[in-house]
Amino acid sequence: MCGILGILGNVENISNKNVKQSLLTISHRGPDCQKILEIDQNCILGHVRLSIIDLTSSGNQPFIIDDRYYLTYNGEIFKL
Numbered sequence: 001m002c003g004i005l006g007i008l009g010n011v012e013n014i015s016n017k018n019v020k021q022s023l024l025t026i027s028h029r030g031p032d033c034q035k036i037l038e039i040d041q042n043c044i045l046g047h048v049r050l051s052i053i054d055l056t057s058s059g060n061q062p063f064i065i066d067d068r069y070y071l072t073y074n075g076e077i078f079k080l
Helices: 016-025
Strands: 003-008 031-042 043-049 063-065 069-071
Touching: 003 016, 016 031, 016 043
Parallel strands: none
Antiparallel strands: 003 043, 031 043, 063 069
16 A cells, blocks of 8 residues: 655755655555655655556656646546
């Protein structure tokens, strides 16, 4: 099962090293991919991925949609 990390608020003083260390503590939840996305000075998203169904890199998160929406989650999205 994947692991997610979200930091909201003033993130200017949070170093990239600290965020990587935080993801390292949950790396056992997702050894297949690790990604950090700093959206702006108020939000950082992190994700460690365990590939089970979709083994391609298209499932690596956080997702960026239309350069406007950002998403990281644990689960599946179904299209009907």
